[in-house]
Amino acid sequence: MGKTLYDKLWESHLVEARDDGTALIYIDRQLLHEVTSPQAFEGLRLAGRQPWRISANIAVPDHNVSTKAKERAQGLAGVKDQVSRIQLQTLDDNCAEYQIPEIPLNDVRQGIVHVMGPEQGATLPGMTIVCGDSHTSTHGAMAALAHGIGTSEVEHVLATGCLIQRKMKNFRVSVEGELPVGVTGKDIALAIVGEIGTAGGTGCAIEFAGSAVRGLTMEGRMTLCNMAIEAGARAGLVAVDDQTLRYVSQTPFAPRDAQWDQAETYWRTLHSDADAVFDREVVLDAAAIQPQVTWGTSPEMVTAISGRVPRPEDMETDTARQGLERALSYMGLEPGMLITDIRPDVIFIGSCTNSRIEDMRAAAAVLKGKRVAANITQALVVPGSGLVKKQAEAEGLDQVFKDAGMEWREPGCSMCLAMNADKLEPGQRCASTSNRNFEGRQGFGGRTHLVSPAMAAAAAVAGHFTDVRDVMEATS
């Protein structure tokens, strides 16, 4: 019987399978950031342990950093909130103490850990990758087995080089056919979460396949794998193809010369065999996917831009009806209203889901020569890394955003999780390119609608959600 991509990655890192169903899996790369690592280092210190393999690790501050240029220019001293400053300082101190490579705050390579990793080639095909962050699934776009872990597991990987895991089930989601113009990796991701639900992939590694997935750029595939966790799957995967190799070959930490040839030979085997058997399969028709907008407080509460907010009376169970009523009350929406009648106050373009150069270009293409609507009180564009920022500026995209009345910020996680000063006020409604629309996620009482960068830009211009294809047509 053939093997799935996940089977291959699992078997090539299997140190020991135990009778109790658990296994020791060797970890090639651990990404560290300031929020979920301090307690792990503290644990290491208290137990008197040393890192198993220092070179397995790379650290970068991202979650809690300021995105304001003035504050950033002062380095850590510019972090006004003392609790945040201590956390950022602790990452620097721990990396210095254990000699772990760290890309510091104002290095041009600094950025969101899931943007920096692939960009630097710190995460490569065939690797096992962990990070104390659930969106580690992003790196699966390069056919790496990557998943988010808790802080105790961060400590475990630091100390042992391994993770204790149970093998997950194989789930393949195929998106076949041609995507309509204006429909992106983000829309595919949201459509899949809508289809299988936020717990649909629990206990599974999801391999994304099909012609529409192969047709996505690496950035688009990262967006898709990033949101595997919103479908409950700890890991998302896409097979290696020429595009993967092209992308990887241009990164600083990629192998070179003879080592590249050896790696390429191996990486080309990283796909599911034709006769591989999956525990579950779902097939979506790419042509039927429209731009998506979430209306509720869970990513599965999503519909097409042409759709309406659902009605409680249409729900089948009491729990579902109560859940819908609670979501509508929190979101301040009327049952049955048109998605296009929803008017955001804030626009957020950024996050590990959608802050790569392609995302910046997609948003700028919609905004070029236009202004943000009068009802939008704040519009933030936060590039995913210093290198994305630099590239965008070289292409003049920053000027497009500024001319439209938007703020062009320094890289970081920013308003995706609102740990820093970038957050919604109670009741504010945001068109956001991030990944979670949970209650309070972007700020206490804040209301989040998840969309693609192009759709966020379209909403910025129109002042309400609108089909980006209409905005583009009106321009051309």
Added chain:
Amino acid sequence: MRAFQRLEGVVAPMDRANVDTDLIIPKQFLKSIRRTGFGPNLFDELRYLDEGQPDSDCSGRPLNADFPLNFPRYEGASILLTRENFGCGSSREHAPWALDGAGFRAVIAPSFADIFRSNCFKNGLLPVVLEAERVEQLFAQMYETEGFSLVIDLEQQVVETPDGETIAFETEEFGRNCLLEGLDDIGITLQNEAVIRDFERQHQARCPWVFETLEV
């Protein structure tokens, strides 16, 4: 790690599906570099009427009188009863730390999100999976009876109700053993140091590029 063998405790409700870890412990509290102190901020946005700040005293904050965990009848509860997909979203281990800090030792639900579930096992917090119908019955019994309590016996893998009924549940063997004995799993893994080193040598021969030093 603190061991978990047998627990008798009052049951409190979190009566909704898909409770995410942002709801369990909001992001502002993740600025802390400690493992403790999160208890007063468990379900912060539901529990209080104002916005919580890290490192601030919660004793004077206005409580949300409609939130069940604020009801006197659930005071001192150590078992949380909830619905499908509890703990979804962010991988923050601050979620089990907050539940632990607020006195919870076990959570009963029809299903849990993967990362949350594994985080529980690392912190002496037992996730108990029961069928949705069973959970529904327990909700009904809990709402009916003030002070409703359950016994959870991990050795036997049963939940005992006040009227003597026992409900079997399953936990994975490794996690159960760690909980029963209060074992540190890093210590267990390091007993295999030679096996890991051996694997590492072979792996390095196959994929040498993985072992290159990252010069930042």
